[in-house]
Amino acid sequence: MTSTASHKSILDTPFILDLFAGPGGLDVAAHALDIPSLGIEWDKSACLTRYAAGLDTLHADVSAVRREQFESLPPEINILAGGPPCQTYSVAGSGAGRKALAEVKNYIDRLMHGDSDQDIDKALGNLSDPRTALVLEPLRYAIQATRSPNRSHRPYDVIVLEQVPAVQALWQQYAKVLQEQGLPDGTRYEVVVDVLGTETYGVPQTRKRAVLIARRVGLGGPSLPAPTHRVYEPKKWNRGSAPKAEEAVQQATLDLSSPESDGLSPWRSMGDALGDPAGSHRGRPTPFLVRSNYGSSGNPGRRGVRSDRQPATTVTGRISRFVVFQHLDKDIVYEGDRFSMNETGMLQSFPPDYPWSGTAQAQQVGNAVPPLFGAHLLSAALELPAPSPELMAKPWIAATEEQRAKRRSHGCGAPDSCTDRCPRSDDKAPSGPTSPKAGRPSTKASEAARGMVLQYAL
Structure with a gap:
């Protein structure tokens, strides 16, 4: 692990809330940077991996936490991160993706104008695919933070989002409203958006990701992480x-x-x-x-x-x-x-011996944010030094049974099993x-x- 003690972040005490946290890509990055994090994840097996890795987790529906448990989240959280599922937003097909984007833009405008959660939820119930609503959750969390008595109505200082390249247009819409209009309480952000290749940050894999980094006005304009490695440019031979x-x-x-x-x-x-x-x-x-x-x-x-x-x-x-x-x-x-x-x-840049658990483990790996790439995003967002590939080279030490039980008690409600408060997820291996x-x-x-x-x- 590379210490960041000698390099002051733009935030004195960064604390990350990771929405749609998966098996831990962004949280592993945060751990390597000595930044505390809390992940919210719906899938049971991904949570089992997180518990085994010793990562703080809520086994829950992101939307349900926002509606019912937001006031119980640590008020010290000042960084919002994640990658919402965006299956319904696609550039392929007969225009369904463009229609989904138009719907999302409409709901973004309504949220920014202060429409109530009840009215928004009622309208979202008419969507042809309810997954479309998930891409609104980061914005809804950002707004909810300004309405939270537990947080003294304090907005998040930094927002970091990533997804497949097709979502770039959605992040650009986020950027537009966050910069020009601001949240309903008037909080505005400076934002950068782009599509980046993970191999240019030392990940041993070619993978394109649309990213958004936003900082609250007053913290200085954000920058994208500078590449540390060359672009993979394949050549053809005869x-x-x-x-x-x-x-x-x-x-x-x-x-x-x-x-x-x-x-x-x-x-x-x-x-x-x-x-x-x-x-x-x-x-x-x-x-x-x-x-x-x-x-x-x-x-x-x-x-x-x-x-x-x-x-x-x-x-x-x-x-x-x-x-x-x-x-x-x-x-x-x-x-x-x-x-x-x-x-x-390891091809995703997870540390050796990361404790993959549960079922559908290959799917967990494939869905995860590459931790080294995540470390570059977080470092750029917080003005920390660019991490090196060696940051993820040290084998991961799995949590003890006692540590797993403690984290599962917090995340699921019991030390050895899920409870009624846990979402029901498809836990079958392909x-x-x-x-x-x-x-x-x-x-x-x-x-x-x-x-x-x-x-x-x-």
Whole structure:
């Protein structure tokens, strides 16, 4: 962990409320920066992971906490963060996404003009998909803070939000009203919005995220985090030359990073993240190739293939289905172990030995905010030094049984189980193929690997 004691934040005592907290991406970032946080999460398994990690958690519906438990939240909280689910806001399809955006803008305007929660909730009940309302929760929390007697009506000082790139237009609407109109009590913010690539912050994975950082007027204008690593810029090589397998492997594993004159570090590769032992992770032998479960580069007909010298493709809930090929020499190829949950977490920049728990663990990993990226966002929002990749390199120490029981008593109401106050969530693991045994040479695997290498298009 890197100490921030010698670097004063714009806030004397930052304290984060993490909405839609998932298994802990932003909270792990906060922990590494020595910032206390409280996460609200609806999914039972994600909460089990959080308890095992020792993270303060409320197993609850974000909307229900705002309506019924807001006054019980710590009044010291001064940073609002999170990434609301935005499945209903999409740029694909027949215009449903644009319609959802128009609906959201209308409700944003109504909230900022001071419409009552009762009137807003009644109107939201008419939405074709109730999930659309969730994207309003950060704004509703910001407004509720100014109405809270427990907080002495004090607004949040900083707001940090992130989501998929399609949500950028929604964050821009947030920025517009927060800057120009302000909250109903008159509080205004200075805001920056953009789409950032996680590999430019040392995460060993290419992943685009739309981010918003807002600071209350008077705290100084916010800035986006400056990149510390180079952009991953894949290059294509001549697919028609059909080189031998070992030549293709050499060509596929070339360091494709930009020239060193830009002052940035090379992007971190899968080999960088997984090659060395760390905690219980023994280190994955290199070289290796990874074939993803889905199409790449916008072409659904081609499955993505990357080598250990490249960052991973975007880690999703399908990461456990990715096929890993190893021992790539002399035309002998083995289908190795697929990524373990520990390894998938490390590709997301979670510390080694993070205690993934419950079911649907691959989905938990895929849904999480990459902690190192989250640390960059929080550091920029609070004017702290940019964190290094080593911030997440130290193995995570899981909570003791006593610590888990204490946090679950607070989060669920009982030390060993959920209670009636906990939301009911779908706690079933998705079906998927089991991992094949490693170390056994396979003719089919060798042929498949050679075939994909010869067709390799970065």
